Amino acid sequence: MDYQPMNQPPSPPAALELDQRLTRALEAVPEVRIPADFAVRVASQVPARPVVSLTQTHYGDYAMFLGIVVTLAALFIFGLHTSDRRTFNLAETFLLTDFIGLTVWLSVRRHSLR
Amino acid sequence: MQTDLTFEQVVSDHQAMVFRTLLRLTGSREHLDDLAQEVFLRLYRALPSFRGESLLTTYLYRITVNVAQDEWKRRRRDDRTHISISDDTSGWEDRLQHPSRNAEQQIEEREFQQAVEEHLQRLSQIERAILVLYHQEERSYEQIAHALNLPIGTVRTHLHRGRKKLREALQTHQTEERRVAWTTNR
Numbered sequence: 001m002d003y004q005p006m007n008q009p010p011s012p013p014a015a016l017e018l019d020q021r022l023t024r025a026l027e028a029v030p031e032v033r034i035p036a037d038f039a040v041r042v043a044s045q046v047p048a049r050p051v052v053s054l055t056q057t058h059y060g061d062y063a064m065f066l067g068i069v070v071t072l073a074a075l076f077i078f079g080l081h082t083s084d085r086r087t088f089n090l091a092e093t094f095l096l097t098d099f100i101g102l103t104v105w106l107s108v109r110r111h112s113l114r
Numbered sequence: 115m116q117t118d119l120t121f122e123q124v125v126s127d128h129q130a131m132v133f134r135t136l137l138r139l140t141g142s143r144e145h146l147d148d149l150a151q152e153v154f155l156r157l158y159r160a161l162p163s164f165r166g167e168s169l170l171t172t173y174l175y176r177i178t179v180n181v182a183q184d185e186w187k188r189r190r191r192d193d194r195t196h197i198s199i200s201d202d203t204s205g206w207e208d209r210l211q212h213p214s215r216n217a218e219q220q221i222e223e224r225e226f227q228q229a230v231e232e233h234l235q236r237l238s239q240i241e242r243a244i245l246v247l248y249h250q251e252e253r254s255y256e257q258i259a260h261a262l263n264l265p266i267g268t269v270r271t272h273l274h275r276g277r278k279k280l281r282e283a284l285q286t287h288q289t290e291e292r293r294v295a296w297t298t299n300r
Contacts, residue, residue, distance in 0.1 A: 015281075018285065022277065022284065025227050026250065027249045028227060029250055030134050030138060030250075032134050032146070034133055034150075038150070038151075039122045039125040039126040041151075042122075043125060
């Protein structure tokens with residue numbers, strides 16, 4: 001590859017010749033001896049890729065169902081036992097949002113999996 | 115990269131490039147096989163995260179330079195003696211073709227080549243890597259910058275600085291040789 005020096009004044013002939021010889025020397029490609037079976041040997045040493053299980057699991061769905069049930073139960077418990085209206089509103093809003101969110105997410109997800 | 119056969123093909127296609135780059139970067143034929151193997155094993159491990167943002171060759175150059183750097187660090191730790199690139203039965207410079215040159219010129223050229231190799235090994239790791247990628251592997255500034263994760267300006271600066279150092283070292287080497295020759299002839 002031709003080397004373009006960076007903003008330099010023209011070199012005298014001797015320096016130019018040295019520069020050309022240097023470029024030739026750097027461009028010389030070394031001869032290498034590669035074992036004939038190198039590619040096979042390397043390919044045989046690579047670890048086998050872990051087998052990916054294609055059996056579908058539903059742990060996430062079960063957890064979501066459980067979450068909905070627990071949230072619903074918590075809503076009832078709060079409704080029955082809380083006398084402080086302010087605390088009740090805050091907790092109720094949080095649980096209700098949680099409940100609606102989980103229900104919508106799960107129904108959309110189940111629909112998309114069909 | 116789905117099967118071993120495909121990976122074997124990748125190794126087969128790029129092994130020459132990896133071997134010659136490692137040879138020039140480490141300056142030794144010792145452990146060349148093991149180092150090349152390490153390059154391809156690292157490539158294999160990195161393949162799942164390879165998203166095709168760059169060419170496989172650029173990615174491979176990056177790994178090769180990293181493996182060579184690890185080898186330099188290991189050698190520095192071991193404090194090993196320097197082994198020349200020509201420490202095999204015959205130097206690779208011997209096999210370079212010099213068409214239509216007489217024997218004296220060939221010897222001179224071989225000695226010059228050997229001097230370049232010696233001084234190349236005295237440069238910093240990054241300068242050597244850039245010089246090898248630019249001149250031997252004919253990579254562009256952009257490709258080198260991408261492979262080494264450096265700005266293009268830095269690549270240009272290192273290339274210029276590396277060549278300057280080499281040129282100065284060779285000039286000193288030549289002056290010294292002429293002085294020795296003159297003294298012995300007297």
